[in-house]
Amino acid sequence: MSEVVRKAQAAQSAAAVLGQLSTETKNDALRKMAKALLAHTGSILAANEEDLERGRAQGTSSSLLDRLKLTEERIAAIAEGVTQIVDLTDPVGDVLERIDRPNGLRIEKLRVPLGVIGIIYEARPNVTVDAAALCLKTGNAVVLRGGSSALSSNRRIVEVLREALAGSEIPADALQLIEDPGRGSVDEMLKLNGLLDVIIPRGGASLIQNVVQNATVPVIETGAGICHTYLDESADPDMAQAIALNAKVQRPSVCNAMETLLVHEAFALRHLRSLTGVFQSAGVELRGDERTRELAEGVMPAAEQDFATEYNDYILNVKVVKDLDEALAHIRRFGTKHSECIVTESQTHADRFLREVDAAAVYHNASTRFTDGFEFGFGAEIGISTQKLHARGPMGLPALTSTKYRIFGTGQIRT
Amino acid sequence: MSEVVRKAQAAQSAAAVLGQLSTETKNDALRKMAKALLAHTGSILAANEEDLERGRAQGTSSSLLDRLKLTEERIAAIAEGVTQIVDLTDPVGDVLERIDRPNGLRIEKLRVPLGVIGIIYEARPNVTVDAAALCLKTGNAVVLRGGSSALSSNRRIVEVLREALAGSEIPADALQLIEDPGRGSVDEMLKLNGLLDVIIPRGGASLIQNVVQNATVPVIETGAGICHTYLDESADPDMAQAIALNAKVQRPSVCNAMETLLVHEAFALRHLRSLTGVFQSAGVELRGDERTRELAEGVMPAAEQDFATEYNDYILNVKVVKDLDEALAHIRRFGTKHSECIVTESQTHADRFLREVDAAAVYHNASTRFTDGFEFGFGAEIGISTQKLHARGPMGLPALTSTKYRIFGTGQIRT
Structure with missing residues (x-):
């Protein structure tokens, strides 16, 4: 035996x-x-x-x-x-x-x-x-x-x-x-x-x-997490920056860390340049779609495959989207149903995001890093089921x- | 595609x-x-x-x-x-x-x-x-x-x-x-x-x-069910007969029907002969261990493999056990964790059976045939998970x- x-x-x-x-x-x-x-x-x-x-x-x-x-x-x-x-x-x-x-x-x-x-x-x-x-x-x-x-x-x-x-x-x-x-x-x-x-x-x-x-x-x-944070048109800029940065750099090696930042075009026009600067100062390598690279500096081109990669590292994909629908479609395509976040001041958009995104944990105005048994108050965690x-x-x-x-x-x- | x-x-x-x-x-x-x-x-x-x-x-x-x-x-x-x-x-x-x-x-x-x-x-x-x-x-x-x-x-x-x-x-x-x-x-x-x-x-x-x-x-x-009914020493004889018969013949083709009847020796000495007669009159072929064949008539010998078989048919294994422990050990070995029943007037034995038997549904004094979404009051059933x-x-x-x-x-x- x-x-x-x-x-x-x-x-x-x-x-x-x-x-x-x-x-x-x-x-x-x-x-x-x-x-x-x-x-x-x-x-x-x-x-x-x-x-x-x-x-x-x-x-x-x-x-x-x-x-x-x-x-x-x-x-x-x-x-x-x-x-x-x-x-x-x-x-x-x-x-x-x-x-x-x-x-x-x-x-x-x-x-x-x-x-x-x-x-x-x-x-x-x-x-x-x-x-x-x-x-x-x-x-x-x-x-x-x-x-x-x-x-x-x-x-x-x-x-x-x-x-x-x-x-x-x-x-x-x-x-x-x-x-x-x-x-x-x-x-x-x-x-x-x-x-x-x-x-x-x-x-x-x-x-x-x-x-x-x-x-x-x-x-x-358990485990695999390609998590997104979507900054909506009406997102509070300070909150958006704090949440996005936290989701990426507070502990990049774990499954609830963000891999891709989705930014509404109107928000991007106003804030993308400063936002990408903050990530770069924090030592994060950025890979972006074409529009991101037009609006910000020092961003490498993102390949299709990058959006499907869980880096667990100081690397972040950035994509500018024209509206909530495009953000939802991107998450549907590349998300691993782990943790997804919308930062917005629009209750309507928040409701829709929380309802339509199919994931274990969906956030309005909070970092995806909270998907954790201790943070949920369970006192322990044997893992995160995906x-x-x-x-x-x-x-x-x-x-x-x-x-x-x-x-x-x-x-x-x-x- | x-x-x-x-x-x-x-x-x-x-x-x-x-x-x-x-x-x-x-x-x-x-x-x-x-x-x-x-x-x-x-x-x-x-x-x-x-x-x-x-x-x-x-x-x-x-x-x-x-x-x-x-x-x-x-x-x-x-x-x-x-x-x-x-x-x-x-x-x-x-x-x-x-x-x-x-x-x-x-x-x-x-x-x-x-x-x-x-x-x-x-x-x-x-x-x-x-x-x-x-x-x-x-x-x-x-x-x-x-x-x-x-x-x-x-x-x-x-x-x-x-x-x-x-x-x-x-x-x-x-x-x-x-x-x-x-x-x-x-x-x-x-x-x-x-x-x-x-x-x-x-x-x-x-x-x-x-x-x-x-x-x-x-x-x-879903599905596989080698279900047992155990008639304890103190079982009410009429109730025992009604439950055992129902568990076998009310609809033998389904997964919650009984395949093996376990009988406490003391109960068997008093009631096994009449009980087997009732099954035989109902057209059930009986296969028994040695002790069963000593106590009752017209019972074929049961092979080891019989106790591991889901007949879904008018065939029943019968085994005489010397106590609750032997019944529990038999169920542990041959049960498929579907539905198991004890018929007893002893609250102590009932409690122990319900606690120790590892199955989806464990019964005291009721037929295993009740394991069913409609009978449980769910109004529907997509199947029975085992x-x-x-x-x-x-x-x-x-x-x-x-x-x-x-x-x-x-x-x-x-x-």
Whole structure:
């Protein structure tokens, strides 16, 4: 039996026990996990150093090494994250609907754990802890498959966490790490219907597309974001500049950052030159359509393909549009249904934009950077769903649950 | 461009219009659809006769021909079904959550249509109308791919419905029928990410498994049901017999019918002989474990594989178990997480069964045959989900919707 099947089976057995535990029992285990991370900081850092050394030897980029790197402070922050999950409301057991039928049947729709969740992710070892804590809090077993570059760190972290679970009521087998670094172990997880109830990919576009294209297990697609900000004719110029700049440069590497700025022609005639200057001063490379390049300086020509690219970098497409309709059409064509924003003083235009744009989050006069579980007040986030089934947008704890119907009868039969 | 891509693109364009329509506008179109079906009964029956003739020439079984066959009465009932959908509450536009953030952002979580729904199904032409009406009511465009044996009927029905839509505000392109009878058109639909938002398969196990195994578009798995009824030691004998018999014979061909009866040994000692006699009188072939065959007569031996088989027929497995634990273990092993029932007078045992059994619907003292959108009071049903993502159990109109977040700002940026 392969490592993947063996560990998924162990996780499934553990899930049957874990799914029945009370919130307090699960919280107790989470507290033990947080403590154990702090107590074993030294050995986790030593394991992390192995990953970093291997990375440096392989010529890994410094930005990737930085994502991989743990420090005492980072481990403390990760442990603090687990403690915060303790404080969140447990959705499991909530009764979402009660139905009383004329024949006397009483029906309750109840929140239950999903079962076993597979998480496939890249270098960051903090995801290991974070995903584990969120899944266990909601009564789910979890099978983690992190990137091979973080294998030593992940292995040590999971050892520490499983030791902590061994002293709690949650079976240690509810937390599994796939250690096989080959592509084959991912491929195997993707086809594990009957053992995995869902797979959540977290990482770059190619990782996510591999999962979406090859999984037969249900998937929650996350991440890809080609987000637009549209500055309407009546936009307040200061607000427009603040929102657009924030959407691009506050953290360009994330999915809710803006990739394309759409500007109404009348607004562009008045403000585009100063606006592009502000972006350029902030170190943003601009690529524009013809009209943008007529109105502003230092803008490279944007190719068709640029509008379909998620840069996650200090690069921005700019396009002048003649009206709201053209902005909507552009978003329909190039948007990835993640986060879209209109800046306008026109209530009519705002209403129309919020109604017609098909995306997980649509904004009037606020930065797309707010599409985030913490910013929405969920207290946690397992990812941002860009699909329409099950969960859409930032996913808090309820996204990690399913439902079941309990039916109370007194001998009813169907006629 | 292939038929599938062309029609899916047309559906997607139509969905953008349809998704914005008011409930009254959609209901008006549904009423026109119902009227048109009645007005064109003659030509629909003529087309249906073509399918029946082709079927008879190909030696199709009489039960399949019966499922394919339309009559004036059946068409009237199908049209009446559309009228009933008019009366259902439209979930689109419902605000499910409102969040006020400390920074002044107002967030609303709103129900929206899924977009374009693909339905892949078998012979019954009533599904064509039913699925079309449910999808359109919830603001979704729909791409139908019915079985080739019903192609003439489906083609005429969709023609009639699209003519009706042409006289309404719903674009006729919101309703598409794939006419290519080859497997290739199904395969193409399964990979149509970006054009189809979800695929719902309706039909037998092999159709559903083909969709689950090959789709890259998100799927809502429906249907397969190996359902159990467990008669506990303290079960009321009359109630136990009534529920078990109903679960098996009221309609054996459907997914919520019972396939295996589990009987506590103490109950079996007192009642198994008379109980098996009742099933046999009802024409049910019994297959039992060793203990069952010791206690009752005329029971064939059940092979391991029998317990893993969805008969959908007048065949029943019977197994004597020594306690609730053994019943739970059997269900864990062979159940398909559809519908499971315990008959008991013990509240403790009932509570445990309802808590521990992992299935879409768990019953205490009522027949599993109630797992059905109409019986749950939803007024309609697009299918019964046996997966845990998005929707589980009978799916009413809300299962055909997604959500979107609308965020109202006053210039907020993230710091």
